Amino acid sequence: MPSDRPRLLYVTDPAYPARGRRYGDEDLALSARLREDFTVALCHPLDAAELMAAFDAVLIRNSGPVTHYQAAFDAFRDRALAGGVRVQPPLTGRGDMAGKGYLAELSAAGYPVIPTAARREDLAALPSADEYAVKPLRGADSHGLVFLTPDRLGEVRFGDVLVQPRIRFRYEVSFYFVDRVFQYALYAPRPEERWRLEPYEAGPEDLGFARRFVEWNPADHGVQRVDACRTADGELLLVELEDLNPYLSLDLVDEDTRERFVAALKTSLHRLAATGPAEPTGAVGRGGPAA
Template sequence: MRPSILFVTDLAYPAQGRRYGDEDVYLTSRLREDFDLALCHPREAAALMGRFDAVVVRNSGPVLAYREAYEAFRAVAPAGGVRVSCRTADGALLLVELEDLNPYLSLDLVGAPVREQFVAALTGSLRRFLAAG
């Protein structure tokens, strides 16, 4: 049985100069090669996450419009023992936006080799995360 991932995103989020939905459709199509994967809207994350081996919150900007749902997600995840995408040394949830590390990363604007490297790195990271479980 393959590991399962809940991929949380708002495909309709109106980002300036970016097409989050297109990026996430591409990224999840690639992750499906290695994982059983379902996409869900931030409003449904807390209710669905217990059914998956891991949760990826992508493009957390869309989550900001659903603050109440996001807070429920943050409360339910550790209480339910759901393993969640970063934690601090003391176990608290930590969100790191890719844009914080590289403000120019946009999967639809980089070349194919960079996209492939990103997908391979993310897939490897998720595999290690799940194996450490």
């Protein structure tokens, strides 16, 4: 018997060996909750382009860093945008979805981010540090990250890397949003244990900081995670804006918080599926990797 429930293609790679995270567990639990409202099919990111036309909406979740299948992701993105496929998140995001070049853009514009240089002539504007992080524009999960002393910065080949001073911070904190509405925050109180997260009570200043980046990003629906670090002097600085497939750590929040998040995501997906096909576009850019 035909169903009037919206058909949802849930893109995931539960076999990806994520360090400190269990992609498969989270996606099995979340997709089971979404199945209460949708007809759900799970697929690997390499199969999404061929399958997406048969669904009312596509949800990209824990699909692994795009850097491992960049050409396939670019092909998926091109076809989805050209065909008006309804995808969450929207494939026009300016955060990690498009690579990490936005960090240099935001740094130059005076946003509270870790100071970032994408060109050799910008190195002089960086604060002095004992070490500098050199990271690929299309990096993820610390792949390709190296640390150099100041005397070795001349070795850096700009064009596909960024340079940042190595920040000594008190802790890292992440803020999670659905459709630009704050849901919860988690933090790693011990910098040496990045993935041992605990609930974080976000104050008004914290939320103002995080919302500034969510509002900057044109991705007006879907999940975004704002990752920041708290410096020794108490300032929050952006580490990354994850707007493609952020891991949610839903197993670490209380039941009420988890229920609110699931309800918000269901509402967002219902709204997306009911909008009709997205407006096709012939001008398609290239996406970047996500963590």
